[in-house]
Amino acid sequence: MDKNEASDGAEKREGKYWIGFDLGGTKIQCTLFDNELKQVDFKRRRTKSELGEKGLLERIASTIERLLDDCDISKKQLAGIGIGCPGPVEWEKGIVRVAVNLGWENVDVADFLKKRFDCDVEVLNDVDAGVYGEYVAGAAKGSRTAVGIFPGTGIGGGCVYAGEIMRGKVLTCMEIGHAKINGSSRLGGSGMRGTLETEASRLSVASEISKLAYRGEAPYLLEHSGTDIREIRSKAISEAIENGDKEVKRVLEEACEMIGYAVANTVLMICPDVVVLGGGLVEAMPDLFEEMVGKVARKHVFECYRDEFKVKIAKLGDDAGTVGAASWVKRMAEK
Amino acid sequence: MDKNEASDGAEKREGKYWIGFDLGGTKIQCTLFDNELKQVDFKRRRTKSELGEKGLLERIASTIERLLDDCDISKKQLAGIGIGCPGPVEWEKGIVRVAVNLGWENVDVADFLKKRFDCDVEVLNDVDAGVYGEYVAGAAKGSRTAVGIFPGTGIGGGCVYAGEIMRGKVLTCMEIGHAKINGSSRLGGSGMRGTLETEASRLSVASEISKLAYRGEAPYLLEHSGTDIREIRSKAISEAIENGDKEVKRVLEEACEMIGYAVANTVLMICPDVVVLGGGLVEAMPDLFEEMVGKVARKHVFECYRDEFKVKIAKLGDDAGTVGAASWVKRMAEK
Numbered sequence: 001m002d003k004n005e006a007s008d009g010a011e012k013r014e015g016k017y018w019i020g021f022d023l024g025g026t027k028i029q030c031t032l033f034d035n036e037l038k039q040v041d042f043k044r045r046r047t048k049s050e051l052g053e054k055g056l057l058e059r060i061a062s063t064i065e066r067l068l069d070d071c072d073i074s075k076k077q078l079a080g081i082g083i084g085c086p087g088p089v090e091w092e093k094g095i096v097r098v099a100v101n102l103g104w105e106n107v108d109v110a111d112f113l114k115k116r117f118d119c120d121v122e123v124l125n126d127v128d129a130g131v132y133g134e135y136v137a138g139a140a141k142g143s144r145t146a147v148g149i150f151p152g153t154g155i156g157g158g159c160v161y162a163g164e165i166m167r168g169k170v171l172t173c174m175e176i177g178h179a180k181i182n183g184s185s186r187l188g189g190s191g192m193r194g195t196l197e198t199e200a201s202r203l204s205v206a207s208e209i210s211k212l213a214y215r216g217e218a219p220y221l222l223e224h225s226g227t228d229i230r231e232i233r234s235k236a237i238s239e240a241i242e243n244g245d246k247e248v249k250r251v252l253e254e255a256c257e258m259i260g261y262a263v264a265n266t267v268l269m270i271c272p273d274v275v276v277l278g279g280g281l282v283e284a285m286p287d288l289f290e291e292m293v294g295k296v297a298r299k300h301v302f303e304c305y306r307d308e309f310k311v312k313i314a315k316l317g318d319d320a321g322t323v324g325a326a327s328w329v330k331r332m333a334e335k
Numbered sequence: 336m337d338k339n340e341a342s343d344g345a346e347k348r349e350g351k352y353w354i355g356f357d358l359g360g361t362k363i364q365c366t367l368f369d370n371e372l373k374q375v376d377f378k379r380r381r382t383k384s385e386l387g388e389k390g391l392l393e394r395i396a397s398t399i400e401r402l403l404d405d406c407d408i409s410k411k412q413l414a415g416i417g418i419g420c421p422g423p424v425e426w427e428k429g430i431v432r433v434a435v436n437l438g439w440e441n442v443d444v445a446d447f448l449k450k451r452f453d454c455d456v457e458v459l460n461d462v463d464a465g466v467y468g469e470y471v472a473g474a475a476k477g478s479r480t481a482v483g484i485f486p487g488t489g490i491g492g493g494c495v496y497a498g499e500i501m502r503g504k505v506l507t508c509m510e511i512g513h514a515k516i517n518g519s520s521r522l523g524g525s526g527m528r529g530t531l532e533t534e535a536s537r538l539s540v541a542s543e544i545s546k547l548a549y550r551g552e553a554p555y556l557l558e559h560s561g562t563d564i565r566e567i568r569s570k571a572i573s574e575a576i577e578n579g580d581k582e583v584k585r586v587l588e589e590a591c592e593m594i595g596y597a598v599a600n601t602v603l604m605i606c607p608d609v610v611v612l613g614g615g616l617v618e619a620m621p622d623l624f625e626e627m628v629g630k631v632a633r634k635h636v637f638e639c640y641r642d643e644f645k646v647k648i649a650k651l652g653d654d655a656g657t658v659g660a661a662s663w664v665k666r667m668a669e670k
Contacts, residue, residue: 088639097639144504157604161496168606169479171643178637179600182518190637265514269492269604271503302513302525304423304432308506 020326021083025101030063031322049102080120082325084129088171094123122329125172128165131158133324134276138315143274150279155197200255202281206232208251218245234284260296278314286313355661356418360436365398366657384437415455417660419464423506429458457664460507463500466493468659469611473650478609485614490532535590537616541567543586553580569619595631613649621648
């Protein structure tokens with residue numbers, strides 16, 4: 001349906017609608033889908049975790065209400081809300097166990113949203129939602145088992161196993177960023193050392209590269225971004241590589257190698273047929289990641305697994321989480 | 336039913352029967368179960384992989400035939416055969432892709448057994464069968480997700496996820512022994528370095544300990560077992576520890592630490608509620624493994640996962656594989 005038509009109020013929308021909500025540490029994306037899961041409209045806002053637990057929950061609800069209002073959809077037409085949250089989630093109850101970036105502990109998101117909207121609610125881990133999105137409509141479409149690895153400030157992971165989001169008895173899982181990958185003494189935000197994210201996240205890469213800039217070994221980066229790791233973003237890194245900073249490329253290749261080991265371990269353990277790489281760092285340098293991670297992973301699996309998986313780049317970008325969350329709540333509601 | 340009664344031939348057995356077969360690299364166990372999966376009788380033999388592919392398949396078949404014959408069961412009463420084989424298996428087809436210890440490559444075990452016995456056949460990875468056995472009748476009974484880690488010459492792994500044996504699109508998986516765990520340059524039988532089994536298998540432990548014996552740092556072990564790693568078996572290791580060889584204990588604790596890291600990674604990725612440790616090395620020192628592996632694993636998971644899993648010692652011993660294989664084929668046949 002044409003958006004302007006609805007906004008004019010000339011014609012009331014009919015039928016069922018679904019919300020896919022992606023609650024990130026820094027930004028919110030709230031997307032309205034029709035009953036065929038076609039995107040109707042969306043809102044993006046800053047997260048504002050400084051509002052505190054109640055304030056942020058209220059912000060989530062008001063974002064949904066405003067989007068419904070903008071699109072002339074009544075609350076009664078809302079069949080369900082799927083929301084991806086950063087951190088381990090008690091999936092049956094819909095409680096976010098801990099979300100460091102939001103300052104949340106044991107927040108009952110499902111209860112709050114059900115009371116406010118009187119519809120089906122599914123609370124997912126945000127990366128699980130993203131991987132499920134790639135599974136239903138992106139790079140992992142048609143796979144039996146898909147694992148997603150998304151390097152950002154940390155490294156998020158998710159897994160769809162035989163059509164279901166992989167989960168523990170109580171909590172969501174696939175926290176691959178916190179898995180130990182080597183004997184390095186680098187300490188991660190999780191309090192653990194030598195994990196995938198202490199070795200290969202954007203934050204870890206930026207920190208390595210800042211030293212290169214300081215020592216004059218990354219002249220382009222030094223000139224354009226300086227030595228403050230807050231300024232060494234994914235785009236700055238890929239531009240430095242394109243403009244001849246060879247040492248920067250080496251650091252990225254080493255990060256790809258670490259992710260390659262993690263993919264190899266995942267193949268040996270779960271044997272996904274598709275591994276999806278996504279997130280800002282990957283999107284800035286898709287060819288480097290796809291080629292190098294695949295090469296290292298194939299080299300480090302037991303021989304007969306070598307041709308049993310493909311490494312692919314995510315397709316849905318920022319929409320993966322909302323598509324996944326909405327698809328999941330619709331699927332669970334219709335079960 | 337009383338075994339002697341049947342052997343006398345005084346009374347023919349009635350009903351359906353199931354075979355659980357454990358094809359190991361060195362020994363075979365073939366167990367007959369009644370339709371309630373109660374054990375009727377079993378045979379143990381050496382594997383004799385030197386017979387070659389055809390010779391070994393024939394040995395498998397004749398072992399089953401002799402056991403049926405001993406128990407006065409006709410071939411027609413045999414409803415199904417579940418067989419665990421060492422190595423990755425194409426599970427839908429029942430083909431063993433590769434079994435290094437048997438010298439096998441692409442052996443169609445299902446086809447051979449179906450033609451010979453005209454019954455349902457399920458070919459499983461041997462460790463998957465063992466973990467499924469522990470899941471239906473042993474240490475992991477009642478769990479949602481169970482992962483088994485069995486240190487032997489190598490380190491085998493298996494996973495039952497939400498009641499199903501975890502599998503890839505084509506191959507069986509959970510080859511946790513080949514997963515990279517650190518930056519060690521030790522080379523494993525798989526051609527990979529720094530894997531769980533290069534760091535913590537019985538073979539790896541025996542090799543470390545042989546150096547201690549050589550240097551006089553493990554006097555009890557040196558006196559009773561010498562420095563030949565073929566003589567440094569699980570029992571010899573546990574006896575040396577009991578008799579005061581402190582350095583031997585240190586090596587074992589280091590192996591437990593490595594397995595603890597592997598358990599932590601597994602919890603972060605799959606979140607099993609039960610992790611079962613088994614195999615000769617564990618059975619010789621169950622308390623050491625249960626306590627140390629659990630302690631290290633709990634320390635190396637993201638905090639909220641700390642109380643979401645238990646490390647337990649396997650209960651079924653050598654019967655886990657046959658119980659699991661028979662239970663699985665019966666379950667699949669009745670689906």
